[in-house]
Amino acid sequence: MLHPSRLGRLTLLPRALSAMSAPPAGASGQAGPCFAVEGPGSDLVCFTLSAGASGRPEPRCFVPAPGRCYSLCVPAAPSVPMARLHRRLQQRLRQGPFGRCRVLGLLCYGAQAALEKGFLIQDPQGGPETERALEELLRGLGELPPPPLLGVYEAGERGELWQCLWALRGAGGRDLLRRARVVAAEEPPLHPAVPGLSHAAVFHSLEAARSVVEQCTSFIPEATAVLDLVDKCPKQSKKGEFPVIVIEGLDATGKTTVTQSVNDSLNALLLRSPPACISQWRKTFDDEPTLIRRAFYALGNYIVASEIAKASTKSPVVVDRYWHSTAAYAIATEISGKVQNLPPAHHEVYQWPEDLLKPDLVLLLTVSPEERIRRLQGRGLEKTEEETELEANSLFPQKVEESYKRMENPRCQEVDASPSREEVLRTVLYLIKKHCGSL
Numbered sequence: 001m002l003h004p005s006r007l008g009r010l011t012l013l014p015r016a017l018s019a020m021s022a023p024p025a026g027a028s029g030q031a032g033p034c035f036a037v038e039g040p041g042s043d044l045v046c047f048t049l050s051a052g053a054s055g056r057p058e059p060r061c062f063v064p065a066p067g068r069c070y071s072l073c074v075p076a077a078p079s080v081p082m083a084r085l086h087r088r089l090q091q092r093l094r095q096g097p098f099g100r101c102r103v104l105g106l107l108c109y110g111a112q113a114a115l116e117k118g119f120l121i122q123d124p125q126g127g128p129e130t131e132r133a134l135e136e137l138l139r140g141l142g143e144l145p146p147p148p149l150l151g152v153y154e155a156g157e158r159g160e161l162w163q164c165l166w167a168l169r170g171a172g173g174r175d176l177l178r179r180a181r182v183v184a185a186e187e188p189p190l191h192p193a194v195p196g197l198s199h200a201a202v203f204h205s206l207e208a209a210r211s212v213v214e215q216c217t218s219f220i221p222e223a224t225a226v227l228d229l230v231d232k233c234p235k236q237s238k239k240g241e242f243p244v245i246v247i248e249g250l251d252a253t254g255k256t257t258v259t260q261s262v263n264d265s266l267n268a269l270l271l272r273s274p275p276a277c278i279s280q281w282r283k284t285f286d287d288e289p290t291l292i293r294r295a296f297y298a299l300g301n302y303i304v305a306s307e308i309a310k311a312s313t314k315s316p317v318v319v320d321r322y323w324h325s326t327a328a329y330a331i332a333t334e335i336s337g338k339v340q341n342l343p344p345a346h347h348e349v350y351q352w353p354e355d356l357l358k359p360d361l362v363l364l365l366t367v368s369p370e371e372r373i374r375r376l377q378g379r380g381l382e383k384t385e386e387e388t389e390l391e392a393n394s395l396f397p398q399k400v401e402e403s404y405k406r407m408e409n410p411r412c413q414e415v416d417a418s419p420s421r422e423e424v425l426r427t428v429l430y431l432i433k434k435h436c437g438s439l
């Protein structure tokens, strides 16, 4: 914890008037906006605003010493323009004058306010340049209503932290809208991003994913091609009489190895999601914000569904990744921090979309993080040893795997994929026989 005298000024640049102009907590008995800093650790640092001098001590652990701290937020509404604005800011904050800053995620949430997503920018050197550059950056977004607001956080005489909310004037200068005290808030029982997940990242219908990709056709030419392919697929594809088995799991757990050998053993057809017909556009969509990227993968699942429907009338079908992958990766990416932050078991995000063809069996391959590192390194892709270890040991793969395990209807049946290739294949074939009968 920092001593108040060492506090720099913390500047907050929220964009949505609606959220930020909600009455401060304590002013009218109504709860105002709360903020959660998604720090490098696994805990959220939460704070809110108070009109009076009372309140819990403010959380200062995110303010660097020496130096200054800034932040900015944009509405996290599931709209393509807002998602792109957030992405644009994220990219700009990696460049130029912000190069020396550390950028953390920031969420603004509250009973009355829609979720906002933003960034906390820690400038270890302080100085006026970063604040000036942030003002310039926000003024440069001129075409977007409403005008961006600027909240400046500064230490009071007794070391308390205040937020001054400013409206930037287009031509220069700024007007003070309000001054409120920053006080600590409890970490909310549900991670603030959970309520919006079903609209922003985990799509539960073809129409929901389609409408997002449709909004992208003017700036992503490939979006039209994806939609054309989706529209050629029969609606509500039905499974044939042969079994459909999906193999899921983290990268390097052995999905490719297993699906190929199961395929040979069962004389099945091997499919994968995303399907070959759209894989050449993956890179394009992977570079887009979550909303667009996940909608792309969701549509890929509907295209695969039509391929499954056709193939399963003729032979068993083995599928390398399907909807569970799309959902698990989306959830783990959107929910920051620890595994406990994930939506609770039985939450709607873990439910299979009603309009998507269901497989007969979903097997989830799991191996220990150490074994996964060995396999990732053995495969020798472009990652360095350090990157591989970081990836394998971070909270992210744990959250993906836990999300897989919470999936329902159909659930994922876990298979320990650490034994030899032959043994894993034997287990997988045994489970397929057990669930799908003789093939």
Ligand SMILES: Nc1ncnc2c1ncn2[C@@H]1O[C@H](COP(=O)(O)OP(=O)(O)O)[C@@H](O)[C@H]1O
Binding pocket: 249, 250, 251, 252, 253, 254, 255, 256, 257, 258, 375, 376, 378, 379, 417, 418, 419, 420, 421, 422, 424
């Ligand atoms: N049971 C196993 N034992 C040891 N190595 C394995 C086993 N299964 C797969 N591998 C190796 O681990 C690496 C990752 O496997 P792969 O099938 O490509 O995983 P995924 O498709 O899940 O990314 C490959 O080099 C593969 O040969």
Ligand SMILES: Nc1ccn([C@@H]2O[C@H](COP(=O)(O)OP(=O)(O)O)[C@@H](O)[C@H]2O)c(=O)n1
Binding pocket: 250, 251, 252, 255, 273, 274, 297, 301, 321, 322, 323, 325, 326, 327, 329, 330
């Ligand atoms: N059905 C799918 C398949 C992949 N994906 C995304 O694609 C990534 C994994 O794809 P990949 O090609 O690395 O998979 P593997 O090579 O590990 O099988 C995940 O990070 C997901 O974001 C998805 O969302 N839905």
